[in-house]
Amino acid sequence: MIKRALKHTFTLLNVDHVKLGSKWNYKNVISPYFRIYYIDGGAGEIWDSSARIKLEPGFLYIIPSFTLCNLVCPHYLSQYFVQFFEESSDNISLFEKNRSILRVKAAEIDILNFARLLEINPGRGINRSDNPRVYEKNIFYNEYRELNNRQSMSTFTETHGILLQLVSRFLTAETFKHKDAGQVPVKILNAISYIQLNLQHDLSVTNLAKRANLHTDYFSRLFHQHTGERPVKYIHEKRIERAQYLMVTTQMTFSEIAAQTGFENIFYFSKIFKKITGMSPGNYKKQMDQASF
Template structure:
């Protein structure tokens, strides 16, 4: 039941305590990392995952990666926040497998954990409250290097706290049905193959063949599980990978296109804009101040 969770990896990017005001109003925020908030005082609103959340003191909030969001604060908001990367195995996201609550009542332990994480990870705050911008930190790599520089005890404690806080939101409801269906297992394995080979040529014929299923049957079964056709899923995951590379590296856009399996730069740009609403260069400029 919990096999997939054993390979869950969380990577800390930022943690801080901030006091925000009416200037904390941002639209079209789509980040390649997740956010956790503990609201200490004040109020604000976040829109994501098709829902509106009123940020209330005494509550925890999760904003998943690659989720379109809007932020609005009319007066003031005091919050502890954490940004982090998450993945399972070689790139699969836990959000593809499990359903989550996005608002939970904070416990005393949660508050202690937020404060302790900040204590053992000093100077890891954002230099700009805009969810789209990290001033003076050009890449995610710099944050990962900070993690490598931590002593062993603080590193392990950080991982434990992240997992503890993250666990407060996960449910036992599976996005992919948790059954013994051979077809479901084959489709799930093919999704893992997609994530591990985004830079390669991927076709429905190839995926169906590896799953030992008829092409039409594979495509229908895939859509039943994920709600979209395999090709659309591959396109979305390739652009998500491109978003991460655009924000975590200084590689050129053509190189990033190749690394996501789209060698035609013109097509890559069109597809990127279709999915994100921005071309790759615009996305990079809005995510980071280089």
């Protein structure tokens, strides 16, 4: 018998129904968590480097983690939203190859699912203050973890099931461009997993090629062929993604984050961070203070 197991799990952060105005206007937002919106009134826009998408009633939208986007509401927007973290057995995101905003027509079950999420997870909104700077991030994230820990097994399981259902709406052949993992050599898959699990350690291309028992040049070409990126660029992107997560969920200093993500010093960390995100670590943290909550 062939068994197929889910490698990805999703953990609730926030869920709410909100009515927004012109103050909902943020540029260059990059979050370490996923967002799904269901629009039930008004209009807005979100866009990334590849497309500009209207937010309009009757549609679902997903913004995968670490997807650079802009959010704007000209006048009025009514939306259900859910924010959640992703974990996977191999530390590779389900949306690794789909870091872009996706949109699908909402079905009745989607509306029911949002209503049910709100019903079984009361008090999980983010409307605690008009000033986002009042939050200490580690307190905020410890609070959401504690809320999840206090859920009954029934509620925890149902919440995860609903999140899986909502995510599944974007995994159709028409919407989701998924590359069959079976086409990727095992040695490259192992290298990707090793990178994700060892970001704080030495990840030179020479060492990665040696682990795969391949010549360095051949390993680099093979890696690029199956990931679309050279190993060094890929490693830098994963390290910066991890740094973004730590900046949002902890109170670690930039020097501590640089060490935790494998950069030899804060100056090199800042250089690569700005090269990938387009902003300095300080500006990124300031932006997240203003936009995330």
